[in-house]
Amino acid sequence: MQNADGFNPSLMREPKDSYLTNGYSLKSWLLTKDHKRIALMYLISISVFFFMGGLYAAAIRLELLTPGSDLLQTATYNKAFTQHGILMIFFFLIPSIPATLGNFLLPLMIGAKDLALPRINLLSLYLYWIGGILTLYALMQGGVDTGWTFYTPYSTTFSNSYVMAVGLGIFINGFSSILTGLNFIVTIHTMRAPGMTWFRLPLFVWAHYATSLVMILGTPVVAITILLLAIERVVKVGIFDPAIGGDPILFQHLFWFYSHPAVYIMILPGMGVISEVISSFSRKKIFGYEFIAFSSIAIAVFGFLVWGHHMFVSGQSIYAGLVFSFLTMVVAVPSAIKVFNWTATMYKGSISYDTPMLYAIGFLGLFLVGGLTGLFLGSVGLTVHLTDTYFVVAHFHYVMVGGQVIAYLAGIHFWWPKMTGKMYSEFWGKVSAMLVFVGFNLTFFPQFILGYQGMPRRYASYPAEFQVLNIFSTAGASVLGVGLLMPVVYLTHSIFAGKPAGDNPWMLPGLEWRTQSPPPTLNFDEQPVVTWEAYEFGEESGLDLEEARRAAGRPSVV
Amino acid sequence: MAETHSDHEHIGIPGYLAVFAILIVGTWITYVVAFWDLDSVFPGANTLLALAIAFTKMTVVMLYFMHVRWSKELVWLSAVASFFWLLIMFAFTMQDYFTRVSGVFSS
Structure with a gap:
């Protein structure tokens, strides 16, 4: 029976025992081994870093409103873009989906009580905090100006900023990433519920498996690279500095061996979210499940073979450039497979345009632009013109923000009712999604044109003829900023005043939707046994989805 | 058992x-x-x-x-895979060094 608001009063009950009610003391949170509580603490932490990184972005965009170096001195500007990059990449983008949604959902999706190594999970959070605090300390002391890439010999020899402290922060944070990846792989191998075969796993889990492989295989290399940088900077052993027998391009090889696959650490979990959202809101089994699953693994593997495309104009050999260029074209194939399959999933689907789906549709367009412009930059000849211009800045923001951040927002809105048991305002959710999409394009599309016209990145001043497009970009950034701040307000509001979401507000067959919202500490009252295939929306799923639909106060699908 | x-x-x-x-x-x-x-x-x-x-x-x-010697095949596979990745890193870095124009960055 529904009330006047269209909600079933039986959903108004408070869950008897949930992970949120299992202890209220600070100790019960700080010493928890519950993957869901750890995920929430990650969520708050990465949000703090995201908005700090956003403040640097705001300063950069304000500075670029005028051609001169008006707001920030050039040295300060160097620190602003460096610290924006470091906070966003190492402390937001890399942990964002795996550490929050992955941590929260992976055990639920496979029918497990927790991750395989709960103490290691808590340790990874503490390492993240230690690395983050150390980095923030360095920023408060004076910051770092090397660019987030720490290119040598500037970082080892010439920079007077806090390179070592920030490097140590990133070094420690890397172990957090490694431990999370290790935990996910062990969990997926050993903790699946009876009947949860590899090909019944949600694609979100496949994406996290691939991500974890990259985390484990790549992150140690960047840790070693930072260590080598420290050895050269402190002890003056010639590793990267040509003046003392080193080779600066060796740093770039080692750095990008991790940092290009790190792009896939960021985007693969986002792709996992999009697979879930598009299938769910199209009410249709995902098209080409196996292809999407294996394309995640293919991206993880091929992603390790293309790092040299960041180095085409570095002095790297022409032969190496040709090989890396060819392989860059190859890695586009599995990404394209996913985009085609998501589109095919939507074809003739029963699409509903709820907030998560709006974000997911936005992802499709923006990631497509980001991916295709990556092919421009992967072409050896064209990239000579485009390297270190705003074209590159626009490209990676289309992938990182247009792709990953949008996917993260889609995922947060999609699983928020499960995480909190409360429903947010759908109206404000849709407004936010639209503002983010419009603001993002207004910010970054002009930068493609600026870059193609030759405006270099990482300068506080620029010729006057570039000002109009820069004004567009800064105006777009303010719209984007408002769009990104809105979810903080209405999602927080929903915790205190949101309507109860019910256990399965989207009427979905996945295991995480078959337990209460918010879930109990041990996730399920009894061990689930999986007898259905992934993304079954019919009777095969064993759920009366029409009943669930009525319970959630939603119209029937014809 | x-x-x-x-x-x-x-x-x-x-x-x-x-x-x-x-x-x-x-x-x-x-x-x-x-x-x-x-x-x-x-x-x-x-x-x-x-x-x-x-x-x-x-x-x-x-x-x-x-304890890899007494571990399951999956652990052996993981160990071998890590060496394969190391090989990738060395091989693809060396393809640059072996084919680079001599004199670049020589001190």
């Missing part, structure tokens, strides 16, 4: 001490051969020998200290 990892006794304290001795001896040999001019035999011979000793030390650490 399936055989578990802990059912093995591994190599015991004497065995671990023997592995430790191998590591110490390996370190000492690395130090000693660093003073030999093996590069006169062929360029890079000193580095090659040092790496060979390091590889041997790493292998005994993995096999005995990390």
Whole structure:
């Protein structure tokens, strides 16, 4: 029976025992081994870093409103873009989906009580905090100006900023990433519920498996690279500095061996979210499940073979450039497979345009632009013109923000009712999604044109003829900023005043939707046994989805 | 009942001490051969020998200290995969160095 608001009063009950009610003391949170509580603490932490990184972005965009170096001195500007990059990449983008949604959902999706190594999970959070605090300390002391890439010999020899402290922060944070990846792989191998075969796993889990492989295989290399940088900077052993027998391009090889696959650490979990959202809101089994699953693994593997495309104009050999260029074209194939399959999933689907789906549709367009412009930059000849211009800045923001951040927002809105048991305002959710999409394009599309016209990145001043497009970009950034701040307000509001979401507000067959919202500490009252295939929306799923639909106060699908 | 990892006794304290001795001896040999001019035999011979000793030390650490020798096939696969990735890193970096125009960044 529904009330006047269209909600079933039986959903108004408070869950008897949930992970949120299992202890209220600070100790019960700080010493928890519950993957869901750890995920929430990650969520708050990465949000703090995201908005700090956003403040640097705001300063950069304000500075670029005028051609001169008006707001920030050039040295300060160097620190602003460096610290924006470091906070966003190492402390937001890399942990964002795996550490929050992955941590929260992976055990639920496979029918497990927790991750395989709960103490290691808590340790990874503490390492993240230690690395983050150390980095923030360095920023408060004076910051770092090397660019987030720490290119040598500037970082080892010439920079007077806090390179070592920030490097140590990133070094420690890397172990957090490694431990999370290790935990996910062990969990997926050993903790699946009876009947949860590899090909019944949600694609979100496949994406996290691939991500974890990259985390484990790549992150140690960047840790070693930072260590080598420290050895050269402190002890003056010639590793990267040509003046003392080193080779600066060796740093770039080692750095990008991790940092290009790190792009896939960021985007693969986002792709996992999009697979879930598009299938769910199209009410249709995902098209080409196996292809999407294996394309995640293919991206993880091929992603390790293309790092040299960041180095085409570095002095790297022409032969190496040709090989890396060819392989860059190859890695586009599995990404394209996913985009085609998501589109095919939507074809003739029963699409509903709820907030998560709006974000997911936005992802499709923006990631497509980001991916295709990556092919421009992967072409050896064209990239000579485009390297270190705003074209590159626009490209990676289309992938990182247009792709990953949008996917993260889609995922947060999609699983928020499960995480909190409360429903947010759908109206404000849709407004936010639209503002983010419009603001993002207004910010970054002009930068493609600026870059193609030759405006270099990482300068506080620029010729006057570039000002109009820069004004567009800064105006777009303010719209984007408002769009990104809105979810903080209405999602927080929903915790205190949101309507109860019910256990399965989207009427979905996945295991995480078959337990209460918010879930109990041990996730399920009894061990689930999986007898259905992934993304079954019919009777095969064993759920009366029409009943669930009525319970959630939603119209029937014809 | 399936055989578990802990059912093995591994190599015991004497065995671990023997592995430790191998590591110490390996370190000492690395130090000693660093003073030999093996590069006169062929360029890079000193580095090659040092790496060979390091590889041997790493292998005994993995096999005995990390118990890979008694582990399941999946752990062996993981160990081999990590070496394959290391090979990728070396091979793709070296394809640059072996084909680079001589003189670039030479000091």
